[in-house]
């Protein structure tokens with residue numbers, strides 16, 4: 460969800476206002492994915508590296524989580540969607556952890572789709588954690604059984620907004636054969652129409668998976 464900061468700067472607003480608008484866009488696009496019957500959708504909200512941003516911005520992001528997570532999980536619940544967190548949320552204070560865990564708990568058995576949100580997530584961290592768990596497992600398991608996304612299919616589509624063309628430590632294992640799309644749109648402006656165009660474009664691509 461790249462471009463929140465620049466979206467705000469362009470309007471002479473604080474960066475955190477951009478993140479606030481980013482949450483609205485996230486909900487809008489989650490709804491649009493639901494309409495398209497996308498069974499798994501993932502949003503990269505806070506990376507392991509985002510912790511190194513200025514402390515005011517990090518605090519602002521954490522308080523946005525505090526203020527918005529209950530509403531987010533209630534909306535998912537109303538749409539029969541399971542909330543799944545990928546990343547190590549022990550980094551956040553107990554208040555935020557509790558709000559997140561309550562949302563995960565109340566949507567645990569919902570069957571209409573999965574909404575992954577990456578919080579203090581990094582692909583390298585995920586792989587190191589998985590390797591450690593794999594090393595201590597009984598030998599019948601696969602490395603992917605220990606990823607945060609265990610049991611989920613690999614993504615078909617990755618969309619990065621804000622004009623950057625890199626993965627920035629996102630799902631390094633899972634994206635091996637994912638179709639990549641890069642948009643110059645700042646995340647708060649990313650629309651359902653642009654999502655639909657990307658999905659149309661996706662269906663035109665030939666996927667060979669190396670075969």
Ligand code: FPP
Nearest residue numbers: 460461462463464465481482504523524527
């Ligand atoms: C990247 O834009 C965006 C982020 C680092 C944060 C995204 C987070 C949210 C949308 C809010 C998450 C909140 C909840 C409730 C889960 P950027 O700041 O790097 O933008 P820039 O590249 O224009 O500076």
